[in-house]
Amino acid sequence: MASPQCCANPPTLNPAGGEGKVVDSFGGIKAYVSGAAESKAAVVLVSDVFGFEAPNLRKMADKVASSGYFVVVPDFLHGDPFVRENTERPIEVWIKDHGAVVVELAKAHEIHAAVMCHPSLVTVDDMKEVKCPIAILGAEIDHMSPPEVVKQFEQVLSSKSEIGHFVKIFPGVEHGWTVRYKDDDAAAVKSAEEALADMIDWFNKNLK
Template structure:
């Protein structure tokens, strides 16, 4: 992994940001929740990158999904200990405490909690670190559809095991999971006609472009909005 790029442009975290609310326990985790629970509504599990669930743009993505009829949960899979910003040297040590495998086990508990509340249709989307958690979920029937955004840690073998409709949104300028790897994922998915898939590489953007950018950068905002539209289209097609 290209650690410097993975950690680049960290967000300014804001625990009170968003139109939703934070609850202390949802499936065992502190969670940002957006939207009103309605058994007729599908739910979306959003899984953050290494900077955690307090990221304002991530929460804004959740709030926008609510406008399209979803109930959205953004759990704190990092237990209040996101990656320290601007200190790339700590990434390896941090990952020892916060490996995606633990995130996957926690995610299953969150999905159980959603199903326990009567929600039957659940989709999941993950950013960077969170994409690895989502691809693990996509190997089962726990979710209806998956979206990976500028994924990290995801392997060719992971993609071979995917069982649910999956969309992969990659970045052209990405040393973490470069375009040639994204294209390998696409080639594997093309051999699995039973698994609907959509793969797109966004031109001119770096790793993390969807939720880590300067809000005054009009071009960056437009690229993020394009990715959100792609994510929404996929979820509408396979989760609703």
């Protein structure tokens, strides 16, 4: 069951935002790209329910790109971001058309490293199948993946000695805090920047 937290603090979408550019087809999917194509490695950022036009997500993409990566933010929602005002399609209905992405890639030998920020629709059984180094950045106040569940994820990952992992729970923040913070909230910005630094550090350690 989706939680109201997963669609709280909706961003004002901006299709023209960011320092990068939008391409009509990247592997057959519309995408926002940032950074040099000849970078040392590529990073794919997956949006939350509000899609790839969210300003803070694109800001995150640009910052990851500035650390030496080619960053792609695909429109995995295919032009169908969640719209809270659409009462005929509440989150419980909308979510049926859009499943988890990052953990599925981590389970399929498709990527070299993964980072999940305030994960949704992820289970302990998913963690048992992870095949690449993975970092999980959780929120203290999260109904989708509360700290006790994130700690269960950590226990499973700790039993897989061949898989590197990093698990951190950020105090005082809610689900979605890494991309749905307000620019005038200094504490929220600081927490988001700390999470971004952890993400980039994880990539630097695991993407050779």
